[in-house]
Amino acid sequence: MKRMTKHLFVAAIIVAGLVSADYGYAKKNKNVDPEVKNVIFMIGDGMGLAQVAATTVNQGYKPLNLERAQFIGLAKTYSANNRVTDSAAAGTALATGTKTNNGAIGVDPDKQPVKSILEKAEENGLATGLVATYSVTNATPAAFIAHVESRNMEEQIAEYYLKTDVDVFMGGGKKFFTDRKDGRDLTEELEDKGYTMVYELDDILSFKGDRLGALLSSNAMPKMIEGRGDYLPLATGKALEILQKNSDKGFFIMVEGSQIDSGGHKKDASVVISETVDFDQAVGVAFDFADRNPGTLVVVTADHETGGLSIPSGKPDFSLPDQGVKYEFSTGGHTGIFVPIYAYGAGAENFSRIMENIDIPHLLEQLLKLK
Ligand SMILES: [Zn+2]
Structure with a gap:
Protein backbone atom coordinates (compact mmCIF):
# COMPACT_ATOMS: atom_id res chain seq x y z
CA MET A 1 0.00 0.00 0.00
CA LYS A 2 2.78 2.29 0.97
CA ARG A 3 4.63 1.31 -2.18
CA MET A 4 1.52 1.80 -4.27
CA THR A 5 1.02 5.27 -2.82
CA LYS A 6 4.62 6.12 -3.60
CA HIS A 7 4.18 4.99 -7.19
CA LEU A 8 0.99 6.94 -7.53
CA PHE A 9 2.72 9.95 -6.04
CA VAL A 10 5.57 9.68 -8.55
CA ALA A 11 3.08 9.16 -11.39
CA ALA A 12 1.10 12.19 -10.21
CA ILE A 13 4.24 14.31 -10.26
CA ILE A 14 5.08 13.16 -13.79
CA VAL A 15 1.54 13.84 -15.04
CA ALA A 16 1.47 17.19 -13.27
CA GLY A 17 4.79 18.03 -14.87
CA LEU A 18 3.57 17.10 -18.33
CA VAL A 19 0.31 18.97 -17.85
CA SER A 20 2.02 22.06 -16.51
CA ALA A 21 4.59 22.00 -19.32
CA ASP A 22 1.75 21.72 -21.80
CA TYR A 23 -0.28 24.33 -19.98
CA GLY A 24 2.75 26.59 -19.89
CA TYR A 25 3.02 26.44 -23.66
CA ALA A 26 -0.70 27.08 -24.18
CA LYS A 27 -0.70 29.83 -21.59
CA LYS A 28 2.27 31.49 -23.20
CA ASN A 29 0.47 31.60 -26.51
CA LYS A 30 -2.80 32.75 -24.94
CA ASN A 31 -0.88 35.53 -23.25
CA VAL A 32 0.00 36.84 -26.67
CA ASP A 33 -2.88 39.12 -27.50
CA PRO A 34 -4.35 37.88 -30.82
CA GLU A 35 -5.35 41.43 -31.76
CA VAL A 36 -2.37 43.10 -33.40
CA LYS A 37 -2.40 46.81 -32.62
CA ASN A 38 1.21 47.89 -33.14
CA VAL A 39 3.63 46.66 -35.81
CA ILE A 40 7.39 47.20 -35.58
CA PHE A 41 8.80 46.16 -38.97
CA MET A 42 12.58 45.91 -38.91
CA ILE A 43 14.73 45.51 -42.02
CA GLY A 44 18.40 44.65 -41.86
CA ASP A 45 19.57 45.87 -45.25
CA GLY A 46 21.76 43.12 -46.70
CA MET A 47 21.30 40.90 -43.62
CA GLY A 48 21.25 37.31 -44.84
CA LEU A 49 21.67 34.33 -42.55
CA ALA A 50 25.46 34.42 -43.05
CA GLN A 51 25.60 37.99 -41.71
CA VAL A 52 23.71 36.88 -38.59
CA ALA A 53 25.88 33.75 -38.27
CA ALA A 54 29.13 35.71 -38.66
CA THR A 55 28.01 38.11 -35.93
CA THR A 56 27.16 35.21 -33.62
CA VAL A 57 30.43 33.38 -34.36
CA ASN A 58 32.38 36.59 -33.77
CA GLN A 59 30.98 36.96 -30.27
CA GLY A 60 31.76 33.38 -29.30
CA TYR A 61 28.19 32.14 -29.94
CA LYS A 62 26.67 34.43 -27.31
CA PRO A 63 23.00 34.62 -28.38
CA LEU A 64 21.84 37.72 -30.23
CA ASN A 65 18.53 39.36 -29.34
CA LEU A 66 17.31 37.86 -32.62
CA GLU A 67 17.46 34.46 -30.92
CA ARG A 68 14.58 35.56 -28.67
CA ALA A 69 12.32 35.36 -31.75
CA GLN A 70 9.36 33.03 -31.19
CA PHE A 71 8.77 32.10 -34.83
CA ILE A 72 11.18 31.95 -37.78
CA GLY A 73 10.55 31.93 -41.52
CA LEU A 74 12.35 32.51 -44.81
CA ALA A 75 11.60 35.00 -47.59
CA LYS A 76 12.26 34.86 -51.34
CA THR A 77 13.61 38.22 -52.43
CA TYR A 78 13.69 38.26 -56.27
CA SER A 79 12.25 41.34 -58.01
CA ALA A 80 9.91 41.64 -61.00
CA ASN A 81 12.78 41.88 -63.48
CA ASN A 82 15.76 40.30 -61.74
CA ARG A 83 16.48 37.17 -59.72
CA VAL A 84 18.76 39.34 -57.62
CA THR A 85 16.90 42.34 -56.23
CA ASP A 86 18.20 45.76 -55.27
CA SER A 87 17.05 47.65 -52.18
CA ALA A 88 14.54 49.73 -54.17
CA ALA A 89 12.56 46.79 -55.57
CA ALA A 90 12.91 44.83 -52.32
CA GLY A 91 11.87 47.87 -50.26
CA THR A 92 8.88 48.36 -52.54
CA ALA A 93 7.96 44.67 -52.16
CA LEU A 94 8.19 44.87 -48.36
CA ALA A 95 6.37 48.22 -48.20
CA THR A 96 3.60 47.74 -50.76
CA GLY A 97 3.23 44.00 -51.34
CA THR A 98 4.03 44.45 -55.05
CA LYS A 99 7.07 43.08 -56.87
CA THR A 100 8.58 45.75 -59.09
CA ASN A 101 11.67 46.34 -61.23
CA ASN A 102 15.07 47.04 -59.69
CA GLY A 103 15.53 50.75 -59.04
CA ALA A 104 11.81 51.57 -58.68
CA ILE A 105 10.41 53.14 -55.49
CA GLY A 106 6.74 52.65 -54.57
CA VAL A 107 5.61 52.06 -58.15
CA ASP A 108 4.72 48.84 -60.01
CA PRO A 109 6.56 47.61 -63.16
CA ASP A 110 4.26 49.91 -65.22
CA LYS A 111 5.44 52.86 -63.08
CA GLN A 112 2.01 53.22 -61.45
CA PRO A 113 2.06 54.22 -57.75
CA VAL A 114 1.20 51.49 -55.24
CA LYS A 115 0.17 52.41 -51.72
CA SER A 116 2.47 51.35 -48.89
CA ILE A 117 1.46 49.77 -45.59
CA LEU A 118 2.65 52.97 -43.88
CA GLU A 119 0.33 55.09 -46.02
CA LYS A 120 -2.57 52.69 -45.38
CA ALA A 121 -1.83 52.74 -41.63
CA GLU A 122 -2.00 56.55 -41.70
CA GLU A 123 -5.35 56.46 -43.51
CA ASN A 124 -6.63 54.11 -40.82
CA GLY A 125 -5.68 56.51 -38.05
CA LEU A 126 -2.56 54.75 -36.80
CA ALA A 127 0.57 56.68 -35.86
CA THR A 128 3.51 56.00 -38.21
CA GLY A 129 7.29 56.25 -38.18
CA LEU A 130 10.50 55.60 -40.12
CA VAL A 131 13.98 55.19 -38.59
CA ALA A 132 17.14 54.49 -40.63
CA THR A 133 20.93 54.69 -40.33
CA TYR A 134 21.43 55.82 -43.93
CA SER A 135 19.61 58.74 -45.56
CA VAL A 136 15.83 58.83 -44.98
CA THR A 137 15.61 59.32 -48.76
CA ASN A 138 17.54 56.11 -49.46
CA ALA A 139 15.73 53.19 -51.09
CA THR A 140 14.36 51.25 -48.11
CA PRO A 141 12.66 54.07 -46.13
CA ALA A 142 11.76 55.82 -49.43
CA ALA A 143 9.70 52.80 -50.53
CA PHE A 144 7.38 53.35 -47.53
CA ILE A 145 6.42 56.95 -48.41
CA ALA A 146 7.48 57.84 -51.97
CA HIS A 147 6.40 56.92 -55.51
CA VAL A 148 9.13 57.62 -58.07
CA GLU A 149 10.52 55.59 -60.93
CA SER A 150 14.13 55.81 -59.78
CA ARG A 151 15.80 55.52 -56.40
CA ASN A 152 18.25 58.21 -57.54
CA MET A 153 15.53 60.91 -57.42
CA GLU A 154 16.36 61.67 -53.79
CA GLU A 155 15.32 65.35 -53.87
CA GLN A 156 11.87 64.29 -55.13
CA ILE A 157 11.77 61.51 -52.51
CA ALA A 158 12.44 64.14 -49.79
CA GLU A 159 9.32 66.05 -50.93
CA TYR A 160 7.18 63.04 -49.97
CA TYR A 161 7.91 63.79 -46.31
CA LEU A 162 5.66 66.83 -46.84
CA LYS A 163 3.02 64.81 -48.69
CA THR A 164 2.54 62.13 -46.01
CA ASP A 165 1.59 62.50 -42.37
CA VAL A 166 4.34 60.27 -40.98
CA ASP A 167 4.62 61.22 -37.29
CA VAL A 168 8.32 60.54 -36.82
CA PHE A 169 11.26 60.13 -39.19
CA MET A 170 14.92 59.86 -38.25
CA GLY A 171 18.14 59.26 -40.18
CA GLY A 172 20.54 61.08 -42.49
CA GLY A 173 19.97 62.90 -45.78
CA LYS A 174 19.70 66.58 -44.74
CA LYS A 175 21.18 67.78 -48.02
CA PHE A 176 18.20 66.46 -49.98
CA PHE A 177 15.97 68.75 -47.87
CA THR A 178 18.11 71.90 -47.74
CA ASP A 179 20.68 71.88 -50.55
CA ARG A 180 18.38 71.45 -53.50
CA LYS A 181 18.33 72.37 -57.20
CA ASP A 182 14.94 74.10 -56.74
CA GLY A 183 16.26 76.24 -53.86
CA ARG A 184 13.50 75.13 -51.49
CA ASP A 185 14.25 74.45 -47.83
CA LEU A 186 12.03 71.51 -46.99
CA THR A 187 13.00 71.63 -43.31
CA GLU A 188 11.31 75.06 -43.05
CA GLU A 189 8.25 73.73 -44.88
CA LEU A 190 8.15 70.77 -42.50
CA GLU A 191 8.36 73.14 -39.50
CA ASP A 192 5.43 75.09 -41.00
CA LYS A 193 3.55 71.80 -41.22
CA GLY A 194 3.99 71.21 -37.49
CA TYR A 195 7.18 69.16 -37.32
CA THR A 196 9.97 69.88 -34.90
CA MET A 197 13.15 69.42 -36.96
CA VAL A 198 16.29 68.39 -35.06
CA TYR A 199 19.87 67.61 -36.08
CA GLU A 200 21.42 66.03 -32.97
CA LEU A 201 20.72 62.78 -31.10
CA ASP A 202 20.37 64.69 -27.81
CA ASP A 203 17.51 66.70 -29.31
CA ILE A 204 15.75 63.49 -30.34
CA LEU A 205 16.06 62.08 -26.82
CA SER A 206 14.80 65.23 -25.08
CA PHE A 207 11.88 65.75 -27.53
CA LYS A 208 8.48 66.07 -25.84
CA GLY A 209 6.12 66.85 -28.77
CA ASP A 210 4.31 64.62 -31.23
CA ARG A 211 5.77 65.23 -34.72
CA LEU A 212 9.51 64.88 -35.14
CA GLY A 213 11.88 64.95 -38.09
CA ALA A 214 15.55 64.22 -37.33
CA LEU A 215 18.22 64.64 -40.01
CA LEU A 216 21.52 63.81 -38.35
CA SER A 217 23.90 63.94 -41.31
CA SER A 218 24.21 65.35 -44.79
CA ASN A 219 23.71 61.97 -46.49
CA ALA A 220 24.53 58.59 -44.92
CA MET A 221 25.07 58.55 -41.17
CA PRO A 222 28.52 57.42 -39.99
CA LYS A 223 29.11 53.68 -39.72
CA MET A 224 29.49 52.05 -36.30
CA ILE A 225 33.26 51.78 -36.87
CA GLU A 226 33.25 55.53 -37.59
CA GLY A 227 31.59 56.28 -34.24
CA ARG A 228 27.81 56.33 -34.80
CA GLY A 229 27.33 55.10 -31.23
CA ASP A 230 23.95 54.08 -29.81
CA TYR A 231 21.83 56.16 -32.18
CA LEU A 232 19.76 53.28 -33.64
CA PRO A 233 18.62 51.56 -30.42
CA LEU A 234 18.06 54.94 -28.69
CA ALA A 235 16.20 56.50 -31.64
CA THR A 236 14.09 53.35 -32.00
CA GLY A 237 13.08 53.47 -28.33
CA LYS A 238 12.23 57.17 -28.56
CA ALA A 239 10.21 56.70 -31.76
CA LEU A 240 8.17 53.91 -30.12
CA GLU A 241 7.48 56.17 -27.13
CA ILE A 242 6.25 59.02 -29.38
CA LEU A 243 4.11 56.77 -31.60
CA GLN A 244 2.45 55.06 -28.65
CA LYS A 245 1.47 58.47 -27.27
CA ASN A 246 0.19 59.71 -30.65
CA SER A 247 -2.62 57.24 -31.37
CA ASP A 248 -5.03 55.09 -29.38
CA LYS A 249 -5.49 52.97 -32.49
CA GLY A 250 -1.89 51.76 -32.55
CA PHE A 251 1.06 52.36 -34.82
CA PHE A 252 3.21 51.12 -37.70
CA ILE A 253 6.95 51.80 -37.79
CA MET A 254 9.74 50.64 -40.08
CA VAL A 255 13.24 50.55 -38.57
CA GLU A 256 16.17 49.91 -40.89
CA GLY A 257 19.68 48.73 -40.04
CA SER A 258 20.80 50.32 -43.29
CA GLN A 259 24.53 49.77 -43.36
CA ILE A 260 24.92 46.01 -42.95
CA ASP A 261 24.60 46.27 -46.73
CA SER A 262 27.50 48.72 -46.93
CA GLY A 263 29.77 46.15 -45.25
CA GLY A 264 28.78 43.55 -47.84
CA HIS A 265 29.47 45.92 -50.75
CA LYS A 266 32.87 46.76 -49.26
CA LYS A 267 33.54 43.06 -48.50
CA ASP A 268 34.39 44.19 -44.98
CA ALA A 269 33.37 41.73 -42.26
CA SER A 270 34.08 44.22 -39.48
CA VAL A 271 31.44 46.57 -40.94
CA VAL A 272 28.94 43.74 -41.46
CA ILE A 273 29.39 42.49 -37.89
CA SER A 274 29.39 45.87 -36.12
CA GLU A 275 26.30 47.01 -38.05
CA THR A 276 24.50 43.72 -37.33
CA VAL A 277 25.32 44.03 -33.62
CA ASP A 278 23.88 47.57 -33.64
CA PHE A 279 20.74 46.47 -35.50
CA ASP A 280 20.35 43.61 -33.02
CA GLN A 281 20.44 46.13 -30.16
CA ALA A 282 17.47 47.88 -31.77
CA VAL A 283 15.75 44.48 -32.15
CA GLY A 284 16.20 44.02 -28.40
CA VAL A 285 14.54 47.40 -27.76
CA ALA A 286 11.60 46.37 -29.98
CA PHE A 287 11.19 42.93 -28.35
CA ASP A 288 11.28 44.56 -24.88
CA PHE A 289 8.59 47.02 -26.01
CA ALA A 290 6.47 44.07 -27.21
CA ASP A 291 6.93 42.40 -23.80
CA ARG A 292 5.60 45.52 -22.05
CA ASN A 293 2.81 46.22 -24.58
CA PRO A 294 0.61 43.22 -25.52
CA GLY A 295 -0.76 43.59 -29.04
CA THR A 296 2.66 44.51 -30.43
CA LEU A 297 4.08 42.43 -33.29
CA VAL A 298 7.77 42.70 -34.23
CA VAL A 299 8.83 41.28 -37.61
CA VAL A 300 12.53 41.39 -38.49
CA THR A 301 13.77 40.51 -41.96
CA ALA A 302 16.15 41.64 -44.71
CA ASP A 303 15.56 43.09 -48.15
CA HIS A 304 18.28 40.82 -49.61
CA GLU A 305 21.69 39.41 -48.78
CA THR A 306 24.78 41.45 -49.73
CA GLY A 307 28.25 40.15 -50.47
CA GLY A 308 27.61 36.42 -50.86
CA LEU A 309 29.17 36.05 -47.42
CA SER A 310 30.35 32.61 -46.36
CA ILE A 311 32.19 31.32 -43.33
CA PRO A 312 34.77 28.72 -44.42
CA SER A 313 37.06 27.03 -41.96
CA GLY A 314 40.21 28.85 -40.93
CA LYS A 315 42.73 27.41 -38.49
CA PRO A 316 40.55 24.83 -36.73
CA ASP A 317 41.49 25.90 -33.22
CA PHE A 318 38.74 27.13 -30.91
CA SER A 319 41.33 28.32 -28.41
CA LEU A 320 42.50 31.02 -30.78
CA PRO A 321 40.03 33.91 -30.96
CA ASP A 322 38.97 34.83 -34.51
CA GLN A 323 41.12 32.12 -36.12
CA GLY A 324 38.64 29.26 -36.22
CA VAL A 325 36.88 30.75 -39.23
CA LYS A 326 37.33 33.17 -42.09
CA TYR A 327 34.76 35.53 -43.53
CA GLU A 328 34.75 35.43 -47.33
CA PHE A 329 32.66 37.42 -49.79
CA ILE A 341 12.27 36.31 -40.98
CA TYR A 342 12.14 36.58 -37.18
CA ALA A 343 8.76 37.23 -35.52
CA TYR A 344 7.94 38.14 -31.94
CA GLY A 345 4.75 39.01 -30.06
CA ALA A 346 1.11 39.16 -31.14
CA GLY A 347 0.48 37.26 -34.39
CA ALA A 348 4.10 36.10 -34.67
CA GLU A 349 3.01 32.53 -35.49
CA ASN A 350 1.87 33.67 -38.97
CA PHE A 351 5.47 34.12 -40.11
CA SER A 352 6.75 30.61 -39.48
CA ARG A 353 6.99 29.47 -43.10
CA ILE A 354 8.73 30.06 -46.43
CA MET A 355 7.09 32.97 -48.21
CA GLU A 356 7.47 35.64 -50.86
CA ASN A 357 8.78 38.96 -49.54
CA ILE A 358 5.46 40.54 -50.67
CA ASP A 359 3.54 38.17 -48.36
CA ILE A 360 5.01 39.96 -45.33
CA PRO A 361 3.22 43.34 -45.80
CA HIS A 362 0.05 41.51 -46.90
CA LEU A 363 0.06 39.59 -43.60
CA LEU A 364 0.88 42.72 -41.58
CA GLU A 365 -2.02 44.61 -43.21
CA GLN A 366 -4.41 41.74 -42.46
CA LEU A 367 -3.28 41.53 -38.85
CA LEU A 368 -3.67 45.30 -38.40
CA LYS A 369 -7.07 45.06 -40.16
CA LEU A 370 -6.17 47.95 -42.44
CA LYS A 371 -8.87 48.95 -44.92
ZN1 LIG B 1 23.05 47.11 -51.42
Missing part, protein backbone atom coordinates in the same frame (compact mmCIF):
# COMPACT_ATOMS: atom_id res chain seq x y z
CA SER A 330 31.82 35.96 -53.20
CA THR A 331 30.60 39.26 -54.72
CA GLY A 332 30.58 42.99 -54.09
CA GLY A 333 26.89 43.00 -54.96
CA HIS A 334 23.66 41.43 -53.75
CA THR A 335 22.69 37.75 -53.95
CA GLY A 336 19.43 35.88 -54.48
CA ILE A 337 19.61 33.67 -51.39
CA PHE A 338 16.52 33.47 -49.14
CA VAL A 339 16.63 35.78 -46.12
CA PRO A 340 15.48 35.01 -42.58
